Amino acid sequence: MQSHHLLSSAKRLNPLLFPMSTMATSTTTKDVQLLITPQSCLQDEPVKIQVQGLSPGQVVTLHTSTKDVRGAEFMAHAHYRANTQGEVDVTTMESEGGRYTGNFPMGLIAGMAPAPHVYKYTRFFKRDVENPNKIEASVFDGHLTDQDLYADTREDALASIVHERHYMAPGVQRIPVRYGRVRATLFLPPGDGPFPGVVDMFGTAGGLLEYRSAQLASRGFASLALAFFAFEDLPKTLEEFDIAYFEEAVDFLLKHEKINDSGVGVIGTSKGGDLALSMASFIPQVKATVVINGCIAPIEIGFHTHNGFIPPVNFDTFERLRVHDDCVLYLRQSLSDPRLYPERILPIEKSNSAFLFLVSVDDQDLNSELYAQMGVQILKKNNYDKPYEVCSYPGAGHLLEPPYSFFCSASFQHSVMMVPKWGGSLKFHSLAQEKAWIKLRQYLLKHLGTCSHQKSSVAIQSQL
Structure with a gap:
């Protein structure tokens, strides 16, 4: 580093x-x-x-x-x-x-x-x-x-x-990616590499969000900001997922000349969290998985594997949603308990990956702390031999972003045409984002290898 x-x-x-x-x-x-x-x-x-x-x-x-x-x-x-x-x-x-x-x-x-x-x-x-x-x-x-x-x-x-x-340090490259069905943007750090590669995904906001990948590249990671709906020729709305799409994204990273070909990391927030766990479960080349306020089972949209299909857990009828002022929705308790549907829980014990669960204790969208503990219990029960860890942040809400992103406790969501409550309090949430960002980067480096761009370092030193 x-x-x-x-x-x-x-x-x-x-x-x-x-x-x-x-x-x-x-x-x-x-x-x-x-x-x-x-x-x-x-x-x-x-x-x-x-x-x-x-x-x-x-x-x-x-x-x-x-x-x-x-x-x-x-x-x-x-x-x-x-x-x-x-x-x-x-x-x-x-x-x-x-x-x-x-x-x-x-x-x-x-x-x-x-x-x-x-x-x-x-x-x-x-x-x-x-x-x-x-x-x-x-x-x-x-x-x-x-x-x-x-x-x-x-x-x-x-x-x-x-x-x-x-968001982009001097020398960072932004490269639009159209690789097979994959729709993404690759951000590369300055220098020759090879760099640790990661797939970066968000949730049901849709489209292609690049801001975290740009910042990761500014800190030495080759990061692929991956879209999965509501972008270009991808489905306009969330549809059932196929493991093949995500395998193509991993294949693209591993074939790139500037990216370490020994394995990749995956980062997923919210819906992107269960997609990250799905990738870890079925793609052996995934070596490090960071789940940010995600679920241990697919949410609302099922996942096709090579040999089967994992059905989703769903939100109960809106009668169970706690509607407060201005029709803000508190969804935390409205998702069906995955423990009642064991066949829908992702088989993360079959993974080849280390796991880091970053959890906001005041997440009002998902009971992410419970889902992280469920994941840990599954790994323990199966004597999982790769590292796994949960980091919890009191007072933080669902939208755990890189540091100094603007705090948002509730926002209109076009994909559902409603206002979900995300939770959190300003100061605690901001502190959590600072700590989680450091932890995420350290964890990825530990399990994907350090960055090898000495030429870039020398060039930067010469400008001091």
Whole structure:
């Protein structure tokens, strides 16, 4: 992993590796300055946010905002009080109100939510990973509400700055993949490799989501972001799966000249979790499997193997769904208990893979903690001789993403035309994402082998 650290250090020490796409200089009123350090960085890295030049004890509001590709605005704000030197340091000081209170160094990034004029159950999706998120940050006099910040009568900011957060490190390649039936995007780290290869899948949102794979490639993994419905010529809706499709994806990775051919890893979130377990159960080349809030059995959609079919477990009728305010659905207890249908549980004991279950304790979509423990019990009962582990994160919700992804506790889901509750609380969820990201990468490296791109390391060192 030395080369990964070199990449991170190179970026921090030499901002020219991440040139700002626009001249994002800070604008100030009088002597007030708003500083974000580094001003341009990778999406999974923390920053330091400071205000200088205020009056001692002055109360201010820090505000951040950005827009997704649809033009929907997301924002966060927090209230601070300057110290005796007229400074605010978000890293060490406590917010007195706003989106969060107390000490939360990355709250102005991770805490972004739909702006007051945007539908409150809008989820932020990063679709254009080749372009960074541009975070517009400002500091205002006084403690303002979110409505104040968008009022026509709002006074000008004391200072403003644009901060850029990149998903792709310098030299990462984004390669569209059309291999047989496979529809995907491959992200390759800089250098010659060979790199550990992983298949990366999400859930019922559908389409092709690339943001995690782009970040994995920025940390030394060759990652294949794999679509399985609602993309190009794939089925428009979820249909029964066939192991052959996923075998093709693994075959593509293993044949690539820059990818380690001794085996691959699989990462799956939600519905992608049971697909990852299905791949591990029936594809011997899968050597490491990471399940993020998934189930031990196929959910709603069955899975065809070479010699049979595994039927799904289903959500019970909607009468059992707990419908709360604004028709938000709490699905956690509504999925049929897989233990009542042993023939539907995936035969992970036949796998050739190590298993890591990343579990959010406050997952309100699936009882993922129970399903992970069921998986462990199956492996223990069968004297499974490969490593397996469960990491649980109290206060985290279903959407356990890479660090500093915007926290979302509920969002409209087009595939079901409803608003599932995902769960979690802002601070605990954010902390869980930081820890889970480190654990995921360490686990994959341990079981897939380290990255071999010394040439890339030397090139990066020469730029320091």
